[in-house]
Amino acid sequence: MKSAVFAAALAVSAMVAGAAAAADQAVTYLFPAPEFLPAFAPFQLAQGKGYFKDAGLDVTFRAGKGGADVATQVAVGNADLGGGMGDTTIVVRPNGLEVRGVALLGGRGLTQLAWRTDRGIAGLADLKGKKIGVITYQDTAYYNLLGALASVGLTKNDVNIQAVGAGGLIQLTASGELDGFSGVPEWIAAVEEMGVDLDHMPADKAFPGMAQAIIASDKTIAERPEMVRGFVGAVMKAIEDIQTDPAKAAAEFVRFVPQHTGKEAQIEAIMRSYASNVYPAQDGVPMGAFDPARIEAAQKFYVEHDIVPRAVPVADLYNNEFVK
Amino acid sequence: MTEVAQVQDSAAKPARAKGRTNWTISETRLQVSVSLIILALVLLAWEFLPPALDVPRYIIPTLSQCLSELVRMYQVEGLIGHTVSTAIFTVLGFVIGSALGAVIGYLLGMSAFWEKVLSPYILALQIAPKVAFAPLFIMWFGFNSAPKLLVSVLIVFFPVLVNVLQAMRTVDRDLINLARAYSLNRWQIFLKIEMPSTLPNLMAGLRIASTLAVIGITVGELVGGNTGLGYLIAYGGGQANAAMVFNAIFLLTVIGYLLYLTLERTEARVLHYIPKAQG
Numbered sequence: 391m392k393s394a395v396f397a398a399a400l401a402v403s404a405m406v407a408g409a410a411a412a413a414d415q416a417v418t419y420l421f422p423a424p425e426f427l428p429a430f431a432p433f434q435l436a437q438g439k440g441y442f443k444d445a446g447l448d449v450t451f452r453a454g455k456g457g458a459d460v461a462t463q464v465a466v467g468n469a470d471l472g473g474g475m476g477d478t479t480i481v482v483r484p485n486g487l488e489v490r491g492v493a494l495l496g497g498r499g500l501t502q503l504a505w506r507t508d509r510g511i512a513g514l515a516d517l518k519g520k521k522i523g524v525i526t527y528q529d530t531a532y533y534n535l536l537g538a539l540a541s542v543g544l545t546k547n548d549v550n551i552q553a554v555g556a557g558g559l560i561q562l563t564a565s566g567e568l569d570g571f572s573g574v575p576e577w578i579a580a581v582e583e584m585g586v587d588l589d590h591m592p593a594d595k596a597f598p599g600m601a602q603a604i605i606a607s608d609k610t611i612a613e614r615p616e617m618v619r620g621f622v623g624a625v626m627k628a629i630e631d632i633q634t635d636p637a638k639a640a641a642e643f644v645r646f647v648p649q650h651t652g653k654e655a656q657i658e659a660i661m662r663s664y665a666s667n668v669y670p671a672q673d674g675v676p677m678g679a680f681d682p683a684r685i686e687a688a689q690k691f692y693v694e695h696d697i698v699p700r701a702v703p704v705a706d707l708y709n710n711e712f713v714k
Numbered sequence: 715m716t717e718v719a720q721v722q723d724s725a726a727k728p729a730r731a732k733g734r735t736n737w738t739i740s741e742t743r744l745q746v747s748v749s750l751i752i753l754a755l756v757l758l759a760w761e762f763l764p765p766a767l768d769v770p771r772y773i774i775p776t777l778s779q780c781l782s783e784l785v786r787m788y789q790v791e792g793l794i795g796h797t798v799s800t801a802i803f804t805v806l807g808f809v810i811g812s813a814l815g816a817v818i819g820y821l822l823g824m825s826a827f828w829e830k831v832l833s834p835y836i837l838a839l840q841i842a843p844k845v846a847f848a849p850l851f852i853m854w855f856g857f858n859s860a861p862k863l864l865v866s867v868l869i870v871f872f873p874v875l876v877n878v879l880q881a882m883r884t885v886d887r888d889l890i891n892l893a894r895a896y897s898l899n900r901w902q903i904f905l906k907i908e909m910p911s912t913l914p915n916l917m918a919g920l921r922i923a924s925t926l927a928v929i930g931i932t933v934g935e936l937v938g939g940n941t942g943l944g945y946l947i948a949y950g951g952g953q954a955n956a957a958m959v960f961n962a963i964f965l966l967t968v969i970g971y972l973l974y975l976t977l978e979r980t981e982a983r984v985l986h987y988i989p990k991a992q993g
Contacts (some may be wrong), residue, residue, distance in 0.1 A: 455952075462772070462954045485954040486771040521857075527945075528952025547792060551940055552857040553948075567856065696790040699783075699955075 394411065394667045414448035415617050422457040422471035423525055423556055428660045429574040430473070434694045435628035435639060438646035445620030456528030456691065457605075458482055464491045465607050470614070471621060475500055475530040476600025476680060477537075479707045480689045484700045488608040491708045493622040494680050495629060496601030496664075497672030499594025501534035504578045505570030506563065507587040514596060520549045523571040524558045529592075533697060535572035537688075538596040540695035556681040560584075575668070576660045583656065592667075601668055603680075611709060622712040626678050629669055637662035678713035728860040775957035780964075783957035791946065791958075800931055800942040801969050803859060807866025808927035808973065812920055814867065815874030820912075822875075823882025824904065836875070844868040844930070849939040862934020862942070869930040877919030881912035910945040917981040924977050943969075 419670065421430055433451070436442055442449045454460040457474030458481050464472040465487035476494050504657035505511045509520065517539065524532040532553070536546055554562055560577055562568040564584040571577065578590050604625065606618050632639040644650045650657050671677040672684070682704050689707070692698040694707045737745070761777040763769075771779055787793040822829040844865060851861035885908050893903045935944025943962040950958025 458952045458954070462952075465954070466773070482954050485956070487954050488770075526952065527940075527949045546940075553938070553940070554857065698953075699786060 402588050409694045411553065414443065414446050415614075415620075417442075417447050417449045417471060417617060417621060418452060418469045419449055419621070420452050420454045420460045420463055420472035421587070422454055422460045422473050423450045423574075424530060425453050426573065426647045427556070428576045428643070428650075428657060428664075429500070431632060431639065431643045431661065431664070432625045432628040433473075434646045435631060435642055436624040437630070437632075441624035441627050442621065445624050447617065447620050447624070449621070456526040456532070457530035458533075459528040461487055461489050463607055464605055464610075467607070467609070470606075470610060471618070472605045474603055474605050475534070476603045476685065476708075477533060477692075478530045478605060478687055480685070480692055480702075481530065481533055481698055483702045483707060484698055486712035489605050490608065490611070490706060491603040491619055491680055492606045492611065493604040493625065493678045494601055494708075495603065495625070495678070496668040497675060498601060498668050499534070499592050500574060500601045500668060501531045501572055501593040501599055502575050502578060503535065503538055503570065503572050503589050503593055503596075504563075504581070504588045504590035506566070507589050509569045511569065511589070514538055514591075515544070517570070518548045519550070520569040521552060521567070523552050523554045523562060523568040523573075524557050525559055526553045526578070531572045531574070533692070534593040534597075534599045536697045537599060537691060537695070538572075538593045540691070541596040541698065557684055563588075575663055579656055579660060591639065597691050598684055600680075600688065603667065606709075615712075619712045621679065622651060626713065629677075632661055633665045633669055636665045676710075678711060679710045680708035729816075766827050772954040772956050773898045774910075777958060780957045780960050783955070784961045785959060787946070787958060792959075793946075794847040796946055796964050797969075798907065800928075800935065800944065800966065803863055803942070804866065804927045804931045804969055807863050807930055808924055809872050810863075810921055811870025811927065812874045815871040815919070815923070816878050816916060816920040818871075819878025820882065820904070820909075823879050823908070823912075829879070836872075839868075840872045840876070848934050851934075852938040857938050859939070859941075859981045861938060862931050862944075865931030865934045866927050873926065874916070874919040877915045877922075878912055881915035884909060885911045893919040914985060917977070917985060921974060921977050921981070924973040925970050927973065928966055932966055 419433065421427075421433075423429070425434075432579040433626075437449060441479055452469065454463055454469075454472065460469070460472035460474050461478050461482040463469045465482070471492075474491075476491055479487075479490050493509050498557070505517070505520070505522075511517060511520065522535065525540065526532070526534060532551070539545065539549060552562075552568065554568070556573075556577075557637070559568070559571045559573055560580045563571055563581050564586050570588075572593065578588055581588055604622060631642075637658050640654060640661045643661070644657055672681055675681045685707050687705045689698075689701050689704065695703045719917055757777055760774075764771075764774045764776055775783070784793070804859065822832065837846065848861055848865050848869065851864050855861055855864070887913075889907050890903055893907050898906065932944040932947070935942035936948050943966050946962040947959050950956070
């Protein structure tokens with residue numbers, strides 16, 4: 391009798407231990423802006439459709455204050471992974487933050503420069519003296535704006551750049567207090583929905599800016615490569631879904647992010663825009679991978695125009711192992 | 715001890731007032747030397763300890779990293795402009811806030827009725843965290859200098875008001891009665907009795923307010939705006955450029971210190987007639 395009880399207890403212990411071992415790995419992902427933005431649809435789809443769970447990950451989303459802030463939090467260990475742009479590590483690595491991009495979510499730059507059509511702005515050079523909004527000074531879109539300004543010989547002293555938050559960007563551009571902004575494509579649609587005409591251009595037409603990127607610290611890459619691989623794989627799968635059927639992806643996105651209920655048509659338009667203008671990989675570069683030549687060109691641009699203090703080895707800025 | 719010996723002894727050791735407030739030249743030199751040695755040790759530790767302990771530069775940059783960043787900030791980031799902007803608005807916030815605090819303090823001090831009526835509201839506003847108003851002011855007044863100036867004025871206002879009000883309450887009533895006996899009118903009583911009596915408290919309030927003025931402007935610049943040392947803290951912090959943050963904090967300290975020093979010198983001149991405590 392006693393041996394039967396002992397055997398049963400042993401079996402139960404083994405089951406509990408096995409269950410614990412099989413439990414999903416907890417992961418914190420830090421977004422650079424509010425997590426309901428359509429720019430983060432791949433992550434919301436991966437979460438809602440169970441792709442993270444399939445990879446054995448229990449993912450929690452948090453919102454940071456811009457890509458550079460996210461990179462800092464990831465570097466110091468406050469988040470396991472974070473979101474920025476391909477350029478983000480160029481900005482922060484020179485200051486000793488040991489982070490790098492592990493997946494690039496598209497072959498085109500993400501940042502759009504938009505301005506009101508009633509402000510006499512025909513191109514970047516006309517931004518001189520204008521009030522341009524960014525969400526924060528810690529956001530990579532701010533650095534993309536500086537890069538775009540530098541391409542026409544302007545600096546941040548020539549333009550009145552204000553950090554107004556995501557909501558402020560839309561409201562103040564619509565009300566006319568801002569002449570334009572630097573941000574993600576969906577904000578253009580949000581402002582135009584309020585009856586304001588905007589002109590816009592992708593920032594990467596002016597300089598080699600990059601798309602959204604997943605960022606990890608060197609320490610996390612060394613200690614938890616399977617977690618990184620699983621996370622990246624889940625997000626890339628969600629991007630494929632968006633490219634394959636933007637309408638279906640939009641409907642699913644609205645279901646997972648109820649803030650957008652009632653705006654299905656607008657979300658679908660945004661998904662189609664991302665599918666055709668942002669997500670397609672650069673020629674000759676696999677989906678999700680970084681192009682070292684492009685990173686080098688972007689870094690050279692930033693350093694030459696004193697936007698970042700110094701260059702670091704390009705190989706330290708990215709890792710393509712997880713998109714193979 | 716003979717009288718000659720006493721005279722010789724006094725010549726050898728300069729006379730000292732009661733207590734230890736009159737330092738000899740050699741003691742002063744020793745104080746300065748020890749102070750400089752401590753400074754040198756701190757600077758050496760700052761330069762060599764972080765790399766020795768493997769502390770990354772985005773946590774604690776070394777002294778030389780801060781200095782080279784300071785040069786870069788001067789060359790590229792418009793450091794002078796940002797510093798001057800913060801300094802000007804700090805002084806403005808201090809002057810406006812102090813003037814308002816003093817005037818309202820004196821007015822309330824002259825009217826017991828209005829003091830009683832307004833005290834609860836003054837207390838409530840004093841307790842409310844003024845720096846939390848910064849985002850509100852930005853929404854109300856836009857992304858310009860007004861929000862940070864308002865925060866600074868509010869922060870400076872209350873210590874001055876409270877000090878002046880307290881001093882007005884404790885003016886010697888006998889002196890006022892004496893003034894009335896000499897047929898001085900209300901304005902003359904204020905000018906000749908109340909105001910001079912409250913000057914030490916006013917100066918004390920101004921010294922407290924001078925350090926707070928810098929805080930108000932910094933908070934305003936941190937929350938909104940694209941000018942000033944507070945902006946540089948936000949900008950530098952955003953890219954983990956701790957050296958930029960350190961430098962901005964150092965310059966803010968210099969601004970606050972200079973303002974405090976100015977007030978200290980002013981107080982010494984204005985209140986020269988008040989004997990200093992011995993011992």
